[in-house]
Amino acid sequence: MSRVAFIGLGNMGGPMAANLAKAGHAVRVFDLVPAAIQAAADAGATPAGSARDTLADAEVVISMLPASRHVEGLYLGEGGILDAIPAGALVIDCSTIAPASARKVAEAAAKRGLQMIDAPVSGGTAGAQAGTLTFIVGGDEQALERARPVLQDMGRNIFHVGGNGAGQVAKLCNNMALGVIMAATGEAIALGVAHGLDPKVLSQMMAVSTGRSWATEVCNPWPGVLENAPASRGYTGGFGNDLMLKDLGLAAEAAMGVGASIPLGELARNLYAMNSQAGNGALDFSSVVKLVQRG
Numbered sequence: 001m002s003r004v005a006f007i008g009l010g011n012m013g014g015p016m017a018a019n020l021a022k023a024g025h026a027v028r029v030f031d032l033v034p035a036a037i038q039a040a041a042d043a044g045a046t047p048a049g050s051a052r053d054t055l056a057d058a059e060v061v062i063s064m065l066p067a068s069r070h071v072e073g074l075y076l077g078e079g080g081i082l083d084a085i086p087a088g089a090l091v092i093d094c095s096t097i098a099p100a101s102a103r104k105v106a107e108a109a110a111k112r113g114l115q116m117i118d119a120p121v122s123g124g125t126a127g128a129q130a131g132t133l134t135f136i137v138g139g140d141e142q143a144l145e146r147a148r149p150v151l152q153d154m155g156r157n158i159f160h161v162g163g164n165g166a167g168q169v170a171k172l173c174n175n176m177a178l179g180v181i182m183a184a185t186g187e188a189i190a191l192g193v194a195h196g197l198d199p200k201v202l203s204q205m206m207a208v209s210t211g212r213s214w215a216t217e218v219c220n221p222w223p224g225v226l227e228n229a230p231a232s233r234g235y236t237g238g239f240g241n242d243l244m245l246k247d248l249g250l251a252a253e254a255a256m257g258v259g260a261s262i263p264l265g266e267l268a269r270n271l272y273a274m275n276s277q278a279g280n281g282a283l284d285f286s287s288v289v290k291l292v293q294r295g
């Protein structure tokens with residue numbers, strides 16, 4: 001068992017830290033939101049007063065923050081914690097951020113003699129709660145082997161896809177496909193409903209047909225189709241529209257960097273931007289269906 005510092009206890013980080021505590025790790029936690037710290041403490045973690053305060057004698061430092069600027073701010077910004085991380089500790093950033101940011105922080109860590117991997121996740125809040133996440137890892141093989149016992153207590157699948165930053169590239173590829181598929185699924189169900197079809201029956205049919213996907217089977221965008229999907233609880237508690245918008249922006253940047261064409265990814269990015277402008281930025285990204293729902 002390890003002494004773990006865990007920073008960022010939102011929709012994903014909260015249940016991930018709770019699973020580590022449940023597995024027997026000594027977990028010290030911090031978030032800017034006091035209620036998130038309290039929830040993790042209720043699940044068996046030890047609350048800390050600041051990010052720095054999580055670090056005393058930590059063997060593993062894990063961050064799960066919204067975007068590049070938060071991760072760079074935490075490690076490298078004014079009062080950044082990189083200098084305070086104990087020698088020999090392993091740093092794991094699970095946030096989805098720009099590959100260039102991941103490389104920048106990993107290089108700064110290496111200069112201090114610290115090993116760091118990017119390990120963004122897939123599996124959503126349900127996967128975070130159930131401890132069935134997929135980790136998509138960029139970094140040294142040996143650093144991944146050090147991380148494996150901790151990652152295994154939060155997830156089921158671990159993929160090593162390359163050096164630092166490669167985990168982020170692979171994650172962006174996955175989320176670009178997801179963003180496109182969610183928007184397409186919502187559009188298809190809206191068309192059926194406009195013709196008087198029952199969205200539940202339509203979704204059940206699609207879930208065993210060639211239109212099947214995570215968007216039909218697990219996170220169906222139509223309210224009432226799946227009891228446990230964000231759509232059935234007012235699009236709360238899932239993967240935020242603005243986080244998907246961020247990921248599609250990162251995918252666009254990554255595409256420009258190598259001259260790749262991503263016509264559907266760009267279209268999807270515009271749809272999530274429109275959904276954000278419609279006031280749905282904080283809702284689950286499946287709320288993109290609202291753009292095509294009638295009445």
Ligand code: NAD
Nearest residue numbers: 008009010011012013031032065066095096124125238239
């Ligand atoms: P979230 O907004 O729910 O949580 C982020 C947390 O970080 C918040 O509680 C915030 O207070 C905290 N935070 C921000 N800056 C901080 C700082 N400097 N110090 C301490 N805490 C700080 O986001 P989330 O849904 O948990 O997502 C986290 C990351 O995981 C994002 O990069 C997202 O793209 C990715 N992700 C999310 C999902 C999902 O389904 N929600 C799935 C896969 C990946």
